[in-house]
Amino acid sequence: xxxxxxxxxxxxxxxxxxxxxxxxxxxxxxxxxxxxxxxxxxxxxxxxxxxxxxxxxxxxxxxxxxxxxxxxxxxxxxxxxxxxxxxxxxxxxxxxxxxxxxxxxxxxxxxxxxxxxxxxxxxxxxxxxxxxxxxxxxxxxxxxxxxxxxxxxxxxxxxxxxxxxxxxxxxxxxxxxxxxxxxxxxxxxxxxxxxxxxxxxxxxxxxxxxxxxxxxxxxxxxxxxxxxxxxxxxxxxxxxxxxxxxxxxxxxxxxxxxxxxxxxxxxxxxxxxxxxxxxxxxxxxxxxxxxxxxxxxxxxxxxxxxxxxxxxxxxxxxxxxxxxxxxxxxxxxxxxxxxxxxxxxxxxxxxxxxxxxxxxxxxxxxxxxxxxxxxxxxxxxxxxxxxxxxxxxxxxxxxxxxxxxxxxxxxxxxxxxxxxxxxxxxxxxxxxxxxxxxxxxxxxxxxxxxxxxxxxxxxxxxxxxxxxxxxxxxxxxxxxxxxxxxxxxxxxxxxxxxxxxxxxxxxxxxxxxxxxxxxxxxxxxxxxxxxxxxxxxxxxxxxxxxxx
Numbered sequence: 001x002x003x004x005x006x007x008x009x010x011x012x013x014x015x016x017x018x019x020x021x022x023x024x025x026x027x028x029x030x031x032x033x034x035x036x037x038x039x040x041x042x043x044x045x046x047x048x049x050x051x052x053x054x055x056x057x058x059x060x061x062x063x064x065x066x067x068x069x070x071x072x073x074x075x076x077x078x079x080x081x082x083x084x085x086x087x088x089x090x091x092x093x094x095x096x097x098x099x100x101x102x103x104x105x106x107x108x109x110x111x112x113x114x115x116x117x118x119x120x121x122x123x124x125x126x127x128x129x130x131x132x133x134x135x136x137x138x139x140x141x142x143x144x145x146x147x148x149x150x151x152x153x154x155x156x157x158x159x160x161x162x163x164x165x166x167x168x169x170x171x172x173x174x175x176x177x178x179x180x181x182x183x184x185x186x187x188x189x190x191x192x193x194x195x196x197x198x199x200x201x202x203x204x205x206x207x208x209x210x211x212x213x214x215x216x217x218x219x220x221x222x223x224x225x226x227x228x229x230x231x232x233x234x235x236x237x238x239x240x241x242x243x244x245x246x247x248x249x250x251x252x253x254x255x256x257x258x259x260x261x262x263x264x265x266x267x268x269x270x271x272x273x274x275x276x277x278x279x280x281x282x283x284x285x286x287x288x289x290x291x292x293x294x295x296x297x298x299x300x301x302x303x304x305x306x307x308x309x310x311x312x313x314x315x316x317x318x319x320x321x322x323x324x325x326x327x328x329x330x331x332x333x334x335x336x337x338x339x340x341x342x343x344x345x346x347x348x349x350x351x352x353x354x355x356x357x358x359x360x361x362x363x364x365x366x367x368x369x370x371x372x373x374x375x376x377x378x379x380x381x382x383x384x385x386x387x388x389x390x391x392x393x394x395x396x397x398x399x400x401x402x403x404x405x406x407x408x409x410x411x412x413x414x415x416x417x418x419x420x421x422x423x424x425x426x427x428x429x430x431x432x433x434x435x436x437x438x439x440x441x442x443x444x445x446x447x448x449x450x451x452x453x454x455x456x457x458x459x460x461x462x463x464x465x466x467x468x469x470x471x472x473x474x475x476x477x478x479x480x481x482x483x484x485x486x487x488x489x490x491x492x493x494x495x496x497x498x499x500x501x502x503x504x505x506x507x508x509x510x511x512x513x514x515x516x517x518x519x520x521x522x523x524x525x526x527x528x529x530x531x532x533x534x535x536x537x538x539x540x541x542x543x544x545x546x547x548x
Contacts, residue, residue, distance in 0.1 A: 003156065005177035008038040009360055011154055012184040013141045013193060015043035016052060017117070017342050018328025019186030020124035021066055021349030022356075027131035028066075029357045037360070039133045040178060041125075042157065044140035046540040048125040049118035051188075051519055053217060053304040053548040054342060055252055055262060056117045057081065057109055057232055062346035067127065075123055077113040079257045082230030084109050089238035089251075093289050104404050106337040106385065109232050114254045114262070116547040117342055140539035144193055145177060151365070152323030154179040155193065160538055163465045182356050182367070183324035186349070189309040190521040192535050194330040203317035203326070209424040210332060211311040211389060214522045216282040216495055217264035217548065218454075219302035224259055226294050231255040234339070235291075239284040240267065240276075250339070251285050253294060260301075261294060266308060266339075269425045269493075269526050273435040277492035278522075279305075280440040283448035295447055303449075303457040304548050305495035307521040310336040310389055313382040314418070319348070320355075320369040327352045333378065337385035337404065347378040390419030429528050432487035451497040455516050459544035460496070462515045462537055469537035470498065470514050470523065477531045478510035486528055493526045518543045 010026060012019040023039050030037035045051040060077060063070050070077070086098045086107065100108075125135055142158035154177060161172035185194045189212070198204050235251040254262040265285045267278040286295055309332040316333070319326045327333075327348040334341030355369040373379050388404055443449045462469075472478070482488045483501060488510070490499035496518045500511040519542045524534040 003174050003177050005179050006040075008040050008178060008180050010037070010039045010182050010184060010356060011178040011180040012039065012041045012186055013155055014186035014188060014191070014330070015041050015045075015048045015125055015135060015137070016121060016186055016188050016328060016345065017124065018330070018333075018345035018349045018352075019184065020121060020128050021062075021346040022184050022186065022327060022352045023128040023133045024066055024124065024131060025350050025353030026357055027128070027133060029353065031131065035361075037132075041128065041133055041135045042139040042141050042155070042178070043135065043137045044536055044539055045137060045542060046544055047122075047137045048135065049122045050137075050544045051542055052118040052121050053215070053306040053545060054117040055215075055217070055254060055264060055339070056115050056342060057254060057340065058113045058115045058117070058120070059338070059340055059343040060111070060113060062343040062350070065350060066346060073127070076119040077115055079114040079230055079255075081109040081112045081114060081232050083228070083232065085231065085233045087233070087235045087237075087290055089235050089288050089290060091238060091241060095288070095290050104337065105409055106335070106388075107234065107339070114230065114232065114256045116256070118545050118548050120342075138540040139176075140536040140541075141193060142175065142536045144183075144196055145179070147323070150322060152183050152197065152321065154183055157539065158536060162467060164467060166467060169465070181360060184327060184352060184356070185324065185330045186327045186345075187330045189307045189329040190524055190534070191330040192524075192533075194326050197321050197324070197326070198317050201318075201321045203319075203321060204315075207317060208311060208314040208422055210309060210315045212269045212425055212525045213266045213308040213310055214269055214278050214305060214493070214495065214520060215264055215266045215308050216279060216305045217262060217303070218300050219548065220261050220263060220295055220298045220300050221259055222261055222294055222298035226297070227259045227261070228255050229257060233290070238288050239281050249281065251291065252339075253291055261298075263291065263295065269307070269522065270423065270428045272428050272430050273438070274429045274432050274486040274489040275435055275438045275492065277438070277440060279451055279454075279495040280492075283443055284440065286447045292447060300449065300457065302545070302548060303454040304543060304545055305518055305520045305522075307525055308334065308341070310334055312336050312389060313379075313386040314390070316382070318370065319373060320367055322366065325352050325356070325367065325369055333382065335381060335385045337388040344378060344381065347376075351376055351378060387419040426526055426528055426530055429486055429489065431485055451495065452516075455496050455518065458496075458518050459546070460516060460518050460542060461544070462517065462541040464515050466538050468512060468514045469535050470512050470517065471533045471535060473531050473533060474529075475510075477529050479508050481529060482527075482531075483508065490523055490527060490532070493522050495520060495522065499523070
């Protein structure tokens with residue numbers, strides 16, 4: 001059956017900060033020059049913000065560039081940072097707080113805000129709609145559409161109402177095509193359409209391999225006596241220290257408004273020990289006295305997880321392709337030295353909008369985005385942070401910290417050295433038999449919890465009778481290869497209990513509980529055989545984060 005279609009000037013996939021900034025700036029310029037411009041934004045979540053998860057400490061400069069009057073407009077930036085604390089956590093109860101002069105300049109947060117990024121995206125969506133954008137929540141773009149000459153001509157949403165066997169149900173509705181002069185992919189980290197165009201057009205040719213982490217986050221309500229609104233705490237070290245880990249991680253605890261704190265752990269997905277469970281490391285993390293002193297007596301009210309793209313400038317692909325652009329974390333614009341990607345995502349959206357507006361005005365087939373990016377403050381910022389990840393990977397925590405401190409505090413990030421890191425994350429695992437097993441303590445139900453109760457707090461929901469969106473290229477690999485070699489690490493790297501090895505009739509079987517998936521994309525990244533391919537489920541499925 002021929003699908004219905006809609007012609008627009010620009011279609012944007014993803015209502016995160018990058019996609020919404022692109023829409024807002026395009027329509028601002030159209031209004032200023034009294035030009036008609038049709039812009040639509042597709043969002044796979046049930047509503048804008050449903051799939052948005054970030055720490056988040058937010059640098060407001062990029063928002064000021066987009067809306068200089070953001071305060072008058074009521075942007076949800078309510079908690080200004082009042083203090084920074086950076087700790088190295090040792091095993092047991094030990095800790096060392098770094099004096100301010102030893103903290104690298106990019107990690108200082110004076111003038112920044114503790115926010116819910118989901119709430120900021122909801123606000124940005126309101127601004128975009130007021131400017132004339134059409135936003136379609138619950139519309140999961142599942143397919144790139146191409147012209148005969150190979151140029152991207154838009155996207156199509158997936159069919160709705162298809163059962164697990166691929167048959168049409170009574171509720172079946174065909175997908176819808178959006179044909180556009182330009183397509184902007186703003187899906188966030190490891191977007192499945194972004195991954196396709198990067199491979200098809202070889203946008204990462206000559207770049208370092210991309211690098212990732214997994215970020216796990218909880219929202220807690222704590223007592224007023226323990227709450228210090230505006231305090232930002234960052235940690236390194238515990239729980240992932242010692243020779244059995246050979247991995248880096250970092251924790252955070254941000255005191256937001258209304259007696260809430262955001263607590264989380266970021267685990268580098270280049271880790272080597274297949275027995276590591278990032279979720280369980282996070283649960284252990286909350287028992288350290290530096291963190292525990294704030295959470296004791298509190299109540300956990302939210303949970304989520306999301307992969308983080310952190311390769312930086314050395315791993316950044318070409319962001320323009322025939323017929324469109326990659327923006328934000330779909331490309332990898334996060335500043336790892338600042339542990340922030342929201343403001344850089346907005347900056348990339350502003351650059352994209354200016355480039356698209358010029359191309360639409362000239363009826364150009366391509367944009368000048370690459371030229372604009374190379375001469376932009378965003379490129380300058382990412383260049384200054386280019387060695388952050390490489391320093392820690394090559395030199396370890398202490399020497400890496402010393403290198404980073406010297407580069408930023410003494411040399412203004414102007415050293416000509418370019419630290420390369422060409423090891424792919426999924427290639428790092430050692431065989432299970434050569435790795436130390438890790439015995440994780442049982443959750444106490446007070447500070448630490450299990451995966452299923454955590455997924456419940458994420459409000460994750462999928463229509464169960466639909467095709468599995470976690471596709472195996474070869475169904476024999478999990479049991480035949482990954483289990484004997486790596487003790488099937490998907491059982492542990494997934495933060496939502498999606499993957500299990502179960503015994504049935506005396507034989508091992510790989511079970512996928514796709515309804516639990518919180519769309520973190522870790523499986524797509526870390527599977528050692530690159531055998532798991534994440535695709536978009538029916539629109540509206542996945543987590544429903546109220547204020548993450």
